[in-house]
Amino acid sequence: MLVVTAISAKGGSGKTTLIQMLASAMLARGRRVHVMDADADKQILEWESKSARADFGDLPRLPWPTGLTVVDAPETVEGLYHALDSFEAEGVDLVLIDTRPGEHPDTETLALACDMILVPAVPVQSDFVAALKTLTWVMRMIETLGPDDPAPLFSAVLMNADKRAIDFVTAGDDLERDAARSRVHRQDLEVFEVISTLPLLPTPVPHLAAIQRMPLTGPLGYVRDIYEQDLRHRLQAGHLSSALALCSEILGDIEAVVDAANG
Numbered sequence: 001m002l003v004v005t006a007i008s009a010k011g012g013s014g015k016t017t018l019i020q021m022l023a024s025a026m027l028a029r030g031r032r033v034h035v036m037d038a039d040a041d042k043q044i045l046e047w048e049s050k051s052a053r054a055d056f057g058d059l060p061r062l063p064w065p066t067g068l069t070v071v072d073a074p075e076t077v078e079g080l081y082h083a084l085d086s087f088e089a090e091g092v093d094l095v096l097i098d099t100r101p102g103e104h105p106d107t108e109t110l111a112l113a114c115d116m117i118l119v120p121a122v123p124v125q126s127d128f129v130a131a132l133k134t135l136t137w138v139m140r141m142i143e144t145l146g147p148d149d150p151a152p153l154f155s156a157v158l159m160n161a162d163k164r165a166i167d168f169v170t171a172g173d174d175l176e177r178d179a180a181r182s183r184v185h186r187q188d189l190e191v192f193e194v195i196s197t198l199p200l201l202p203t204p205v206p207h208l209a210a211i212q213r214m215p216l217t218g219p220l221g222y223v224r225d226i227y228e229q230d231l232r233h234r235l236q237a238g239h240l241s242s243a244l245a246l247c248s249e250i251l252g253d254i255e256a257v258v259d260a261a262n263g
């Protein structure tokens with residue numbers, strides 16, 4: 001069982017989106033996903049009811065994925081570890097923890113119980129400063145652990161990025177980097193330079209309409225299956241499949257990092 005959280009000192013950075021992307025990817029594999037919603041706005045707890053109000057035109061609605069369960073995050077440390085033990089025993093494959101913005105002690109408790117902490121980094125000035133702050137916070141909380149405590153892994157994720165940011169950050173060599181740099185506005189350059197130095201997952205997340213709509217429609221595979229019922233909607237179904245493939249890559253990145261750390 002893999003346990004992953006998304007944390008950020010700032011709201012609106014993409015925590016909930018990352019959690020919903022990973023849930024979508026694991027559900028599409030036919031596996032079991034459990035989400036603990038510790039976010040103040042309870043977006044994921046309300047995911048199913050919001051989706052029930054989504055407009056799919058005349059398309060028949062499909063049953064909500066049975067592999068997905070969502071609860072409020074436990075309030076005590078004992079409750080948290082007890083819950084994780086029960087999920088493991090029940091055969092849950094992925095536990096995802098969505099958190100509220102800000103450096104709260106209860107968020108630290110949740111984060112330290114995970115295999116992997118994700119910090120979304122949006123390549124705009126205000127957000128990347130928050131990502132730096134969040135990564136510093138993560139390193140500080142890991143330092144509080146004893147030498148025998150299992151420490152979570154952590155990584156930033158380039159989130160909601162446009163093509164220029166992605167080209168810059170993923171440039172393979174100096175030549176590619178120079179070409180990408182020539183297309184970047186001067187005021188963005190500092191942001192992109194600093195983001196390139198962060199520990200980032202290899203797969204960046206571009207801005208995608210299918211991802212933006214996901215909180216209102218449901219897990220990507222579920223929505224794709226609804227659209228695939230009718231050929232008139234094959235374009236939407238295609239966009240959803242591409243978004244899902246991206247989520248699957250991100251999940252694969254995380255699994256690779258965790259596997260490498262476990263030898």
Ligand SMILES: Nc1ncnc2c1ncn2[C@@H]1O[C@H](COP(=O)(O)OP(=O)(O)O)[C@@H](O)[C@H]1O
Pocket residue numbers: 008010011012013014015016017018159160161205206207208209211212213
């Ligand atoms: N890759 C993306 N593509 C499209 N929209 C995105 C993407 N990442 C984030 N967003 C949008 O940014 C906004 C904030 O994201 P959200 O996940 O709610 O942030 P947080 O949980 O950190 O407050 C939402 O409207 C979300 O749909």
Ligand SMILES: [Mg+2]
Pocket residue numbers: 015016017039043099
């Ligand atoms: Mg959120």
